[in-house]
Amino acid sequence: MKTSEASPVLTFLGATGTVTGSRFHVEVADQGILVDAGLYQGVASLRRRNWEEPDLSPKDLAAVVLTHAHLDHCGYLPRLVRDGFTGRVVCTRETAQLATIVLRDSAHLQEEDARYANQAGYSKHHPALPLYATEDVERTLPLLEPVTYGVRTQLADDLAVTLQPAGHILGSSVALVEAGHTRTVFSGDLGRPSHPLLAPPLPPPAADVMVVESTYGDRSHPEPDPDVLADVVRRTAARGGSVLIPAFAVDRTELVLLELRRLLEAGQIPELPIFVDSPMALAALDVYRHAMGRPSPQLRPGAGARLAEAVDGLDVHAVAEASGSQLLNEPTFPCIIVSASGMGTGGRVVHHLAHQLPDQRNSVVLTGYQAEGTRGRQLADGATHVKVHGRYVPVRAEVVTVSDFSVHADAGEMLAWLASAPEPPRTVYVVHGEAASSRQLATRIEDELGWCAVVPRLGERVRLD
Structure with a gap:
């Protein structure tokens, strides 16, 4: 031209x-x-x-x-x-x-x-x-x-x-x-x-x-339906399984914690230990908490207080070390694991998927857009097996998509x-x-x-x- x-x-x-x-x-x-x-x-x-x-x-x-x-x-x-x-x-x-x-x-x-x-x-x-x-x-x-x-x-x-x-x-x-x-x-x-x-x-x-x-x-985004997340947490806890939430480390982890806090306060989910298993998500959460304390045209009034109440009001466990993450591959008690990446393309969540997808007691909750070709997209589309680290893993866990977090x-x-x-x-x-x-x-x-x-x-x- x-x-x-x-x-x-x-x-x-x-x-x-x-x-x-x-x-x-x-x-x-x-x-x-x-x-x-x-x-x-x-x-x-x-x-x-x-x-x-x-x-x-x-x-x-x-x-x-x-x-x-x-x-x-x-x-x-x-x-x-x-x-x-x-x-x-x-x-x-x-x-x-x-x-x-x-x-x-x-x-x-x-x-x-x-x-x-x-x-x-x-x-x-x-x-x-x-x-x-x-x-x-x-x-x-x-x-x-x-x-x-x-x-x-x-x-x-x-x-x-x-x-x-x-x-x-x-x-x-x-x-x-x-x-x-x-x-x-x-x-x-x-x-x-x-x-x-x-x-x-x-x-x-x-x-x-x-x-x-x-x-x-x-x-168009569907109308928020808080019962979807609440129901899957209750069902999974009743089965003795773990709820794995692949979540983008930046922003999505914060929104998931806010919603879990709201559901707990409303009595819609049992009190379960929540493991934030992503060093990147933990570091991003610190950035969010510090930023919420400063005036900014990008923030809603009272945003900092809401985020602090969510984090402090839940049984949240920060998992920084790889050894702690490995223990979450096969939890022995009902819990919620929030781990990156959000589309299952990398990070610690890939190891969790490999271990938890074959167990029908568990559930995987997808909370955002899943791009074509990602494991998250395959799970959202109903795949019966996914490839992880060169091996195929059967999908027996319950897979649920929650659209409220976009x-x-x-x-x-x-x-x-x-x-x-x-x-x-x-x-x-x-x-x-x-x-x-x-x-x-x-x-x-x-x-x-x-x-x-x-x-x-x-x-x-x-x-x-």
Whole structure:
């Protein structure tokens, strides 16, 4: 595509046709930034993209803007640094704190998975290697540059960014990128108006172009049904089994604890020991608790007190050491285990699944979106066996999906947020969703708002002017 030298250009380097791998390249003249640097997750064909040579030179990037600290938005950063990136990584304070935890854990898990694969001999690669190592993460962390919501930050001569609360997880942002004379809004992952700790996302600022997620672009969230979680906890306890809750370490663990506290207070579940078995989740919980003590436009009034009451009012046991985690593979008493990762793709929960899925006394409670190709998605779709560490494991445990915990805007909530913009954009690009979900949201944007909405292709370049 031929453009004048000064024409700002957006290239879609990830999150097209899938909910992972968010990477968007904005360039004007000879200056460029990346909005998000996420890992691909899920099916092997997507994960292999993490290993491909990037379609840009990392050393030429002036900056990376992180919308939030989930791995599919920040997890590729250490690879960029390994390949030569030395620029700024602009994000909120809480995103910097959480990304530090997430990236260190990511490198550790990759190193452990590679070690275990080499030891067990089930990898196709000889030797199996991590995408990046702990040393790459430690070189990345000094590049994190926290900025304040609402403050315009100059990234290069013709590039600037302003962040505003997105209401998705702590520190999450909607990013307004100014490139030359153009304004582009990136939704990142947009939160819901009903998040119990975070305030609803602000209306989007005026922009020429919007890039919006579509994780739930083809559906509406069901009305919350607290009986689903309460019933499965009661049934499992009566069978003498354990309730395993794969939960994203950032934000989801906090929401699960809030709900368990509410159900206990209401007398809907028995008092059971609750094991938070994820060092990353425990570290993230500390970030949440400290952040809740400071005034912030992203928080609901009284959020800190609610979180403190939930943690302090439950029989919560923090499991930091691997030896303690191993004891939870086959518990000898009814309990609740909250462990990462939320889609069963890595971390301690994988070992728990391997041991607990074959036992019909147990249950597995899925609490969020399960991407295509993940163990969580297989379980949600009714798989009778799943592959763990090179072996197939039978699924005899009860598997229940609880939809109440999603912190992604659904289709109606996304449309309402877009409609609150002060003026219509020229174009909306719909990304970060499976193909059918993105197409349906784009169709609704065109039909209901009368705006031009496009589902871009991977690698597609578009002008922003």
